[in-house]
Amino acid sequence: MRSTIKLGKISGIEIGLHYSWFIIAALIALSLGEHFHQVYPNWSPAKIWISALITAALFFVTLLLHELAHSLVAQKHGLRISGITLFALGGVSQMQDDPTDAKTEFSVAIAGPVASLIIGFACLGIAMGLGWHRPNEPLTAVTAVLVWLGYINILLAIFNMIPGFPLDGGRVLRSIIWAVTKNPDRSTRIAAGVGQVVALLFIVDGIWQFFHGAGFGGLWMVFIGWFLMDAAKASYAQVGVSEELRGIRVSDIMSRDCIAVNRGMSLQNFVDSYLLTTSQRCYAVEDQGRLLGIITPRDVSKIPRDRWEQTTVSEAMRPLKELHMVSPDTPVLDALKLMARNDVNQLPVVAQGSLQGIVSRSQIVQLLQVRAALRLPVAYRPPAELNGRNEFDVRSMSEMLSRHSKV
Ligand SMILES: [Zn+2]
Numbered sequence: 001m002r003s004t005i006k007l008g009k010i011s012g013i014e015i016g017l018h019y020s021w022f023i024i025a026a027l028i029a030l031s032l033g034e035h036f037h038q039v040y041p042n043w044s045p046a047k048i049w050i051s052a053l054i055t056a057a058l059f060f061v062t063l064l065l066h067e068l069a070h071s072l073v074a075q076k077h078g079l080r081i082s083g084i085t086l087f088a089l090g091g092v093s094q095m096q097d098d099p100t101d102a103k104t105e106f107s108v109a110i111a112g113p114v115a116s117l118i119i120g121f122a123c124l125g126i127a128m129g130l131g132w133h134r135p136n137e138p139l140t141a142v143t144a145v146l147v148w149l150g151y152i153n154i155l156l157a158i159f160n161m162i163p164g165f166p167l168d169g170g171r172v173l174r175s176i177i178w179a180v181t182k183n184p185d186r187s188t189r190i191a192a193g194v195g196q197v198v199a200l201l202f203i204v205d206g207i208w209q210f211f212h213g214a215g216f217g218g219l220w221m222v223f224i225g226w227f228l229m230d231a232a233k234a235s236y237a238q239v240g241v242s243e244e245l246r247g248i249r250v251s252d253i254m255s256r257d258c259i260a261v262n263r264g265m266s267l268q269n270f271v272d273s274y275l276l277t278t279s280q281r282c283y284a285v286e287d288q289g290r291l292l293g294i295i296t297p298r299d300v301s302k303i304p305r306d307r308w309e310q311t312t313v314s315e316a317m318r319p320l321k322e323l324h325m326v327s328p329d330t331p332v333l334d335a336l337k338l339m340a341r342n343d344v345n346q347l348p349v350v351a352q353g354s355l356q357g358i359v360s361r362s363q364i365v366q367l368l369q370v371r372a373a374l375r376l377p378v379a380y381r382p383p384a385e386l387n388g389r390n391e392f393d394v395r396s397m398s399e400m401l402s403r404h405s406k407v
Contacts, residue, residue, distance in 0.1 A: 066116050102178035116154070244378050267300055291355045294358070
């Protein structure tokens, strides 16, 4: 979900609105108008629609508070949050780090439903104070709005506590299994498995309702079920990848033979003598040994071809300050997440200010493919003395020789 409207920042967390939100906001306002029209037939159309719009806007605020609760608790536990995005099916908090222990996972997951529950009961409490449930007294618009918000937030808390990963309830379930089994991967697999069952129930129930007259409501259930199924499957698959990549560092797979080109070289020259004559896709641009940035075919393609002669590689490159970099010690899994988050295919590997190599998505995919082709168990790693080196160093070589001679 990339294309969002940015609304501002709260506690350093970027708040974004995905376009799909507007469809759902319109639907909510429409069905609220319908609801108010039926329950309060003596209201004027203007009163009905203004109340409906205000309620839809306040519902948006309570959804945001639900996500903020997740994010603020996560921040409190030292996890970095890049943003919150509200979309058609609710909100998501984009966490940069995963919870490192079961207790943190539990606190972060439960915070949202707890916030919704508090908001729900607070709305109903205020409505009560304003005369809701008092006999012989017509309900004011303010009270009617508060009652609806109260119920919807309590429903939201209950819905989110359904134990289908990646719903909040599924995360709570995962944290409990994690605490019991001490195995985060297994707990994700179990929680994602339960999530798929829950998603299937949603779909079956939605289809059943659709054929028994629920119409749009039934289709909506199918849609939510389908979305949950997708997310649960993705979580399940991700565990496999993170198990395969655990403990592998960027230095284990990065390409070290990174070719550097001089900053003054023209794009035409660069294309002819490098891009079209070598298999490498990514080049360092340097100035007397100092790294300035990197350049890839994607950067070249942004410059019109008739300007390749006049444009230098340093004008077309992505400068260092715009690049996300990793160090040789960065876990490959973190590098992969960084690439996914920033929508790039490679990252420069830098240590003490100098370029050590390039790590790319395709290298990681190749590693996974080789491991799959060799049918290696997920936990298999090369011996420690080889791990972390593409070239043998003298010591490990002599160690191997001495071991060999003993046999
Ligand atoms: Zn939540």
